[in-house]
Amino acid sequence: GTLRGPGTLRGPGTLRGPGTQRGPGTLRGPGTLRGPGTLRGPGTLRGPGTLRGPGTQRGPGTQRGPGRLRGPGTLRGPGTQRGPGRLRGPGTLRGPGTLRGPGTQRGPGTQRGPGTLRGPGTLRGPGTQRGPGRLRGPGTLRGPGAQRGVTYKAISNRYRRGREPCPKELTLYKE
Incomplete structure (x- = not known):
């Protein structure tokens, strides 16, 4: 049709x-x-x-x-998002952005690779931030694995836009 x-x-x-x-x-x-x-x-x-x-x-x-x-x-x-606006495999995408790898992304933002969030939003669900991964842009990570209960806050536009990784000691603080 x-x-x-x-x-x-x-x-x-x-x-x-x-x-x-x-x-x-x-x-x-x-x-x-x-x-x-x-x-x-x-x-x-x-x-x-x-x-x-x-x-x-x-x-x-x-x-x-x-x-x-x-x-x-x-x-x-179910589904996993790879590339801009593409969802394949298990996972949930809510709001604009790109989700790659298992987990749940709520709110606007982009998650690329396992445990990596770019842009504002909140990651919830199993497998969030396990192994190598970074959180770019404001947001909160929840679920089992690394970065549990840690909130990320960008300190400059270049970090917020994900142009380069933010130093952990400058961008992460406990909730």
Whole structure:
């Protein structure tokens, strides 16, 4: 099923109201649905597929099998995000940013590699900050492993933007 523009459905599926498709790949709200389960633009995608642009993907079976999340939005369900806006494998991404490796990222920010957070936000869940990893940008790490109960606070823009690693003694303090 392909949805291009508000209120237009091409291919199998059901279109109800402007920008709403029910069937294989559910699109609710304005946006573009190209192929089964692919959403481009704002809206909500339910079921397997590719979500590009701002929006929210929720419900059972979220990101199972082939599927990608690109751009800001909310992804709930199993998956690991690699690269900008891409979720594959187990993990939860909430808010704009990029999540790589297992764990949970809540709030805006970017997590790259196991136990590395860039930008503001809070990491929660198992496997957070285990082994080599850094926290860049303001945020709080919670869960088993290193950095439990430690809050990171950037002291300059170059550290906050993740251009270079922040010295631990300058950027970490106990809650």
